Amino acid sequence: MGLAIISPGKNMDAWISNFQSLDPSIPIQVYPDIQDPLSVEAALLWNHPPGILLEFPNLKLICSMGAGVDHILKDPQLPEHTPITRIVDEKLTWSMTNYVVMGVLNHHRQLVRYQQQQREKRWDMSSPEIEVSIGVLGVGALGNDIVDKLSYMGFKVSGFGKSPKIMSYPYYFGSQLDDFLQQINVLVCMLPLTAETEGYLNLELFKKCNPGTYLINVARGKHLNEQELLVALERGYISGALLDVFHVEPLPSNHPFWEEERIMMTPHIASVTNPNAAAPQILENFRRMKMSQPLINQINRIKGY
Incomplete structure (x- = not known):
């Protein structure tokens, strides 16, 4: 049995060190130096070359190197029945939430404005805070934590998802997108990237926002139509x-x-992704795969996450 690490252009030393310290008996091969494809039973991936997994006839497990799996699912030659897992890590959630909170606070307290005024040596105490009402697109594990932390800080926060859920905060789904957008003036994108959500942040959506809505995108670049964001900025649909x-x-x-x-x-x-936290999850799934036990953090291929 063996593990192949395929992540072109990335330094894998920290990953290899963690795997070897946890279980030195597992053979590890790192792309492009894979000498024995027949021995590969698990593959750890980030932006792998499409079709390369077909070179491993004994592959039984595909692992994402991060929380997202869109980089795997976009491969048109993905082995059809091989299970796919992702990383779920409290540190990932902590870091993501802190980043979004930083973005909300910087907008709310107008830090960019005051940095500019400092350069201009201008003292202006007017309107020190912008009133914000935050909406989170996509309230899975990461999105939910963002809502929880911002709500705890006293902000008004709503969530939007694909299907109905019972939440402790205002929650909209499906055809209620327009209602959701009318409640907010800060839009945070935490959607998984699927065929349905690619290009989701586009001019038609921006037109439905309250004028001057502020956008935070920490999900995937392909959620955003970049050219249409520039148009939305010029027309005032989006303020920044x-x-x-x-x-x-x-x-x-x-x-x-x-x-x-x-x-x-x-x-x-x-x-x-922190290899110290991720490596044990991957090895645990490696062990479960060998024992024919249920995997942890396995994704639903149909849903795309």
């Missing part, structure tokens, strides 16, 4: 945005976002 994810990463130097003062950007660092 905090973006951590993009269609192409690293963001090309000629991308218009670099020059748009109303957009704050970070380089996909809102929540980064």
Whole structure:
């Protein structure tokens, strides 16, 4: 039995060290230096080359290196019946929530405005806070924690999801999107990336928002129609945005976002997988796979998450 790690361009030393310290008996091969594909029974992936998993005839388990699995499911040659798992980590949730809280507070307390006024040596105490009502698109494990923490801080927060749920906060679903958008002026995208949600943040949605709504996208770059966000900014549908994810990463130097003062950007660092926490989950599923036991954090391929 063996594990293949396939993550082109990433340094895997920390992952290998964690796996070896937990179970030195498991053979590990790292792409592109995979000498024995027949021995591979589990594959740990991040942005793997499409079709490469067909090279492993004994593959029984596919593991995402992070919380998302869209990078796996986009492979048209994905083995049809091999189970797929993802990482669920309290530290991932903690980091993501802290990032969104930071974005909300920066907007609420107008930090960008005051930084500009400092450069201008201008003292302006007027309107020190913007009244905010926050809406979270996608209230799974990560989205729910964001709602909980912001609600605890005293903010008015609503959630939106695909299907009906009983929640402790105002919750909208399905055809209630327009009603949801009318309750908020800060929109946080936490959606999983599926065929249904790709391009979800587009001009038609922005038109339905309260004028001047602030956007925070920490889900996936492909949720956002980047060109239409620029149009929405010009028309006043959106007042500004905090973006951590993009269609192409690293963001090309000629991308218009670099020059748009109303957009704050970070380089996909809102929540980064910690190998120390992730490696035990992967090895536990490796063990369960060998024992034909139920896997932890297995995703539903039909739902896409």
